[in-house]
Amino acid sequence: MTTHTPLRFVAVGDSFTEGVGDRDLRLPNDCRGWADRVAEELARHEAHTRYANLALRGRRLKQIIAEQLEPALDMAPTLVSFHAGGNDLLGARLDMRTLVAGFEEAVARIAQSGARILLFTEYNVPLSPVLEPLKLRTAVFNKHIRRISAAYRTLLVDHWCFEKYQDRRMWAPDRLHMSGVGHEYMAKRVLEVLGAAHSLGSPVLGTLPPRSRAEILADDAAWFSRDVAPWLSRRLRGVSSGDHLSARWPDLMPVVLPEQLGTSRELARL
Structure with missing residues (x-):
């Protein structure tokens, strides 16, 4: 991806974007995740890339908007990834109309900043057959995300359509968050949507016993x-x-590459 100004990538959202499931004790909140991996690849090809990740696990849409949106826009980002609504879908009571309206309002605010926007559909996480009714909620929400993406001309990572996530090894033991392999593959798909050069490959998992x-x-x-x-x-x-917990990378900063990591104590001095 080529730009005339340094890339300022700000990631906004919940545990999906925070990186939960991709465990790395050297990093803040003990996780890495697809957004870090994307930032690393971008930085390898554009040294002046700056990256912030405001996402926090457990956050619902209203919390993400209230806590993360303005701080993200204050950084004058050139690229914003926005993932929200997954925790709302898991709630016992859901007002889909209110959820969709809030999601669209947030996307509109980001669009006004002039930043490129990266959205995601939700995946039908294989939790348990007992929770299969969640699939209908997710499908309805995804329909609206695709509509909003088209209306605001955003980039879209259509997670729902990625067949590789049918393999349970793409998921952490909690069945709700992607595993390290799942996050790495997500990073690859994000980079493809961005049209960015990268060195990530697809996982080769073999046959499940x-x-x-x-x-x-x-x-x-x-x-x-x-x-x-x-x-x-x-x-x-x-x-x-x-x-x-606090945001993992709350301010725009040079990307920390894996080879630069030492112990957690050394990382704290970066």
Whole structure:
């Protein structure tokens, strides 16, 4: 991707953009994610690239708009990635009309800044057959995202259509966030949408070994105890896993490349 001014990439959103599932203890919030990976590739081809990531896990659309949108626009970005609404879709009560209106209003505000906008459709995350009704919500929301993308002439990463994410190895054990492999592949697809040069390849995962019914049930039980029960508890208490965290890269800064990383203590001095 060629520009006449240094690229200023600001990532806005929730855990999808924060990088949850792509664990890296050397980095803020102990994760890396597709946005970091995209910024790294962009910086390798344009040394003056600057990057900020304001995304935080657990945030719903209203929180993202209230906490992240103005700080992002104050940085005069040339590229803004915007992902929001996934946590709203998981809620027991959902006003789809209000969600879509708020999403479109946010996109309109970003568009007024003159920045290129990168949107994403949601994926039908393979949580459990019990939660299959969420697929309908997601499909309806995605229909609106595609319409909004066309109306505001944004870039669109159509996650819903990526067949590779049908493989459970593309997902972290919590089944809600992408794994490191999933984040790397997402970075590749984002870079393709941007038309940017990169060195990322597609994952070669091989054939999944079959699992017995007993293995599937044991895995489901472990997932419920480890991930679902704590999540339900937080929902009932009105708290989020991101409540005590801060944005990973809150200010525009030179991109930290993996080869520059040492220990977490060394990173804190960057």
